[in-house]
Amino acid sequence: MANTPTIAPPIEQNWALFLDIDGTLLDIAPTPEAVVVPEGLIASLEAASQKLGGALAVVSGRPLISIDALLAPLTLPAAAEHGAVLRNPDGLLQRAGGGLPLPWRENIREVAATWEGVVIDEKPHSVAVHFRLAPSREEDVCRLLQQVINGHEDYEILPAKMAFELRRKGQHKGAAIESFMALSPFAGRLPVFIGDDFTDEDGFAVTRAMGGKGLHVQDDFAGEPSRVRNWLSQWAGT
Numbered sequence: 001m002a003n004t005p006t007i008a009p010p011i012e013q014n015w016a017l018f019l020d021i022d023g024t025l026l027d028i029a030p031t032p033e034a035v036v037v038p039e040g041l042i043a044s045l046e047a048a049s050q051k052l053g054g055a056l057a058v059v060s061g062r063p064l065i066s067i068d069a070l071l072a073p074l075t076l077p078a079a080a081e082h083g084a085v086l087r088n089p090d091g092l093l094q095r096a097g098g099g100l101p102l103p104w105r106e107n108i109r110e111v112a113a114t115w116e117g118v119v120i121d122e123k124p125h126s127v128a129v130h131f132r133l134a135p136s137r138e139e140d141v142c143r144l145l146q147q148v149i150n151g152h153e154d155y156e157i158l159p160a161k162m163a164f165e166l167r168r169k170g171q172h173k174g175a176a177i178e179s180f181m182a183l184s185p186f187a188g189r190l191p192v193f194i195g196d197d198f199t200d201e202d203g204f205a206v207t208r209a210m211g212g213k214g215l216h217v218q219d220d221f222a223g224e225p226s227r228v229r230n231w232l233s234q235w236a237g238t
């Protein structure tokens with residue numbers, strides 16, 4: 001992998017840049033709380049955002065509180081929980097209505113909490129259940145969420161990296177990017193989204209349909225978030 005070239009093109013001044021966090025800006029860690037924000041990343045993001053006239057947003061499955069904690073003191077435009085929560089460039093917050101029914105959450109907690117190594121990642125609008133530390137629980141986790149959802153058509157189970165996420169349909173990264181692209185300073189720019197996961201496919205589809213780019217960490221950065229960070233810092237001059 002070390003000798004594989006980075007294929008991503010250099011950033012251009014007219015881009016609107018949308019960045020996923022886990023597996024793209026940050027290396028994957030054993031649990032959501034164990035991620036490390038490498039030195040220099042915040043400065044790179046800040047400088048890149050300035051060079052792009054503010055047209056840089058993070059688009060993540062994490063809740064907004066977690067995004068802000070990781071990127072402090074930066075508060076970038078952000079799509080949190082795969083777009084269920086948007087923080088627009090002017091700071092305005094938009095929250096999708098309708099989270100998960102409380103009995104569903106209680107059911108998931110009751111069952112999955114007894115599975116050693118399984119991490120329940122509660123978010124305001126959804127829940128991710130991680131089996132990274134208990135890979136043999138993959139099927140159990142999937143079955144549990146299917147039982148909880150019980151054919152309810154407004155909700156869906158999203159396969160993620162060593163996790164399944166239960167969320168309301170329609171709250172996805174593509175819709176979030178479309179929403180940002182209607183706003184200054186994103187409007188009129190070329191949308192470029194960088195991601196690494198199945199949960200990023202909606203974002204790739206939307207940026208490509210708009211004539212922009214969907215860059216995949218695996219294909220364009222040899223699978224290494226460190227290459228995304230270097231690419232960003234070289235262009236940002238940090």
Ligand SMILES: O=P(O)(O)OC[C@H]1O[C@H](O[C@H]2O[C@H](CO)[C@@H](O)[C@H](O)[C@H]2O)[C@H](O)[C@@H](O)[C@@H]1O
Nearest residue numbers: 021022028029030031032060061062132161163
């Ligand atoms: O959209 P992202 O910013 O990539 O967020 C997606 C999910 O990321 C986190 O989970 C993933 O990263 C963890 C830390 O590396 C890892 O332990 C886990 O296995 C991955 O699935 C986060 O915890 C989720 O809430 C996000 O939805």
